[in-house]
Amino acid sequence: MCFGAAIPTRFQHTLMRNTRRNPMRVIFPLISVSAMAGLAACASLPASDGAGSISPPPANGECRVDDAKALEGQTLPTEVKIKALTGASTVRVVGPNDMVTQDFRVERVTIIVDPLTRKILRANCG
Known part of the structure; x- marks a missing residue:
């Protein structure tokens, strides 16, 4: 088996011996790469408004605090409606005891x- 002229012969022998003894050294990286490619294919797509068109985020994309507070007490609308009402480009829906990150966006x-x-207890920007 030829590995190329730049690799020393001693390394070739060690590599071949280790892969014969433990084939998972070769198979595991291949499985890992396949899994990462599969997960990348599952990346989320932008939400659609049901009519087949994708609604663009607002021009500035910043959440409006007063509009977010106005949602409190209402039944949870769709993500597209929340974006339209608040001006936010990202919506995070959580339960009252769920852990969330503390970064401000x-x-x-x-x-x-x-x-x-399914009533909104609290709505805030960030």
């Missing part, structure tokens, strides 16, 4: 929803 609205009634 002006383009995100966080909606805290009661899991039983």
Whole structure:
């Protein structure tokens, strides 16, 4: 088996001996790369409004605090409607006891929803 002229013969022998003894040294990296490619294919697509067209985010994409607060007490609307009402380009829907990151993003609205009634308990930007 030829590995190329730049690789020393001693390394070739060690590599061949290790892969014969443990074929997972070769198979595991191939499986890992295949899994990563499969997960990349599952990346989320932009939400559509149901009519087949994709709604663009607002021009500035910043969440409007007053509009977000106006959602409190309402039944949870669709993500597209939340984006249209608040101006946010990202929507994060969580339960009252869910753990979330503490990073502040002006383009995100966080909606805290009661899991039983689907009513919005709290809505805030960031």
